């Protein structure tokens with residue numbers, strides 16, 4: 001997908017994402033506007049371009065339109081006090097935004113398997129208003145294999161997966177709270193963004209949203 005919501009500054013980027021109808025949740029827009037994307041990319045990157053940017057170690061920060069799209073799909077599951085897991089948290093940008101949405105009564109866990117990215121993401125998050133959530137112990141970034149989720153923080157109202165899984169990881173479905181929602185890219189060559197809803201009776205409902213291109217969940 002290319003919606004070309006580039007901005008000359010961060011406020012313009014967020015505003016363009018809203019104007020184009022991609023960032024439909026006011027709560028997500030408010031949280032996003034507090035987390036400057038520039039803090040999460042290398043100095044040579046183009047932070048206000050609506051495109052993925054290389055962050056090193058084979059990872060990219062997703063395009064703002066993808067972050068916005070996923071946040072809009074998850075917004076009802078990111079109310080203050082809810083718990084959220086961000087698998088393949090990479091730059092930490094989305095983890096910070098998710099954290100601000102669920103707030104200090106909620107709980108936010110990012111899981112990333114590259115130690116340098118974990119360290120860098122923690123440093124960047126500290127420079128945003130989400131840093132105080134870290135100080136309070138309400139937001140953490142864990143070094144681990146995201147396919148296994150993070151049992152200690154389960155169950156989660158919302159799970160966002162930022163890398164494409166070959167098949168839907170059973171542990172993540174397991175760690176979703178009844179009534180909760182996961183958004184996950186699934187596939188190898190051709191990938192689909194899949195919405196996985198766990199109904200209150202535990203039934204799993206899957207819906208393919210759109211075709212996407214993410215780096216693989218290893």
Ligand code: SAH
Nearest residue numbers: 059061062088090091113145146162217218
């Ligand atoms: N949402 C992130 C996406 C980063 S790219 C962002 O916008 O910054 C996907 C990330 O998934 C990479 O950082 C990669 O290192 C990580 N990843 C891939 N496989 C993983 C695994 N099994 N466990 C944890 N992280 C993984």
